[in-house]
Amino acid sequence: MLALPRSPAYNSAMTNAIQTARLSATDWREDAFDLMRGVAAYTASPLMKGLADVLARHPDADLGNAFNHKQVGCKMWARDALCETLGGDFGRIVILGGWYGILAGILFDDPRFSIGAIDSYDIDPSVASVAETLNRGWKERFSAMTADMYALDYRALGADLVINTSCEHIADLRAWLSLLPEGSRVLLQSNDYFSEPTHINCVPSLDAFVAQAGLADLRFSGSLRMKKYTRFMLIGTV
Ligand SMILES: C[S@@+](CC[C@H](N)C(=O)[O-])C[C@H]1O[C@@H](n2cnc3c(N)ncnc32)[C@H](O)[C@@H]1O
Numbered sequence: 001m002l003a004l005p006r007s008p009a010y011n012s013a014m015t016n017a018i019q020t021a022r023l024s025a026t027d028w029r030e031d032a033f034d035l036m037r038g039v040a041a042y043t044a045s046p047l048m049k050g051l052a053d054v055l056a057r058h059p060d061a062d063l064g065n066a067f068n069h070k071q072v073g074c075k076m077w078a079r080d081a082l083c084e085t086l087g088g089d090f091g092r093i094v095i096l097g098g099w100y101g102i103l104a105g106i107l108f109d110d111p112r113f114s115i116g117a118i119d120s121y122d123i124d125p126s127v128a129s130v131a132e133t134l135n136r137g138w139k140e141r142f143s144a145m146t147a148d149m150y151a152l153d154y155r156a157l158g159a160d161l162v163i164n165t166s167c168e169h170i171a172d173l174r175a176w177l178s179l180l181p182e183g184s185r186v187l188l189q190s191n192d193y194f195s196e197p198t199h200i201n202c203v204p205s206l207d208a209f210v211a212q213a214g215l216a217d218l219r220f221s222g223s224l225r226m227k228k229y230t231r232f233m234l235i236g237t238v
Contacts (some may be wrong), residue, residue: 104135217237
């Protein structure tokens with residue numbers, strides 16, 4: 001195809017458009033940070049303060065995805081079902097595939113819970129520092145570490161609850177569950193969102209998730225319908 005020379009006016013307009021787009025991205029982040037600082041001050045919530053700090057310190061974190069209303073809805077569902085099923089007192093909770101530590105923050109932020117410590121493990125080395133920033137309000141009781149959940153010594157971790165809301169992201173749920181000491185209490189979430197490329201192990205239904213996990217004792221099972229997919233949750237014992 002013949003490349004036609006662009007006029008100086010065209011080139012200048014393009015340069016301006018690119019510069020404006022760059023400036024808008026910066027302005028957007030600054031605006032979001034100012035807004036979150038205001039929300040944090042108004043609500044006096046350490047979690048909102050943590051979100052503001054993440055915006056300021058980790059501009060590349062995919063926060064809009066991790067803290068969108070569907071992600072938050074699934075985690076609030078987990079929090080409420082956990083409180084109703086097992087109560088709110090835990091010595092040590094271990095979260096696998098913990099990502100930016102949002103579920104940990106939501107649990108710490110809820111006065112119904114009394115939690116000694118939450119340890120969050122994720123195989124992605126870029127997420128631990130974001131999770132630590134988000135949970136700075138509870139920094140003595142929170143730690144985020146980089147690890148493959150298949151390579152941990154669960155007996156040594158001494159958790160009284162193991163949470164994995166990333167079951168759709170791991171290849172073999174039963175193989176992972178077999179690493180936990182018998183009698184471990186677990187909260188698991190998966191979904192039927194097959195079209196998302198990072199979901200390598202979705203299940204088509206709640207019954208399929210119950211069968212896949214094969215828990216020894218099932219205390220809670222439920223579905224949460226979202227617009228594009230359904231999320232499934234189990235609480236029980238291995
Ligand atoms: C997209 S995130 C979380 C999704 C889930 N819906 C949630 O909000 O909890 C899935 C996380 O699982 C992590 N992950 C995947 N395989 C893992 C493994 N073998 N060990 C630890 N983390 C893993 C990924 O790095 C990612 O941060």
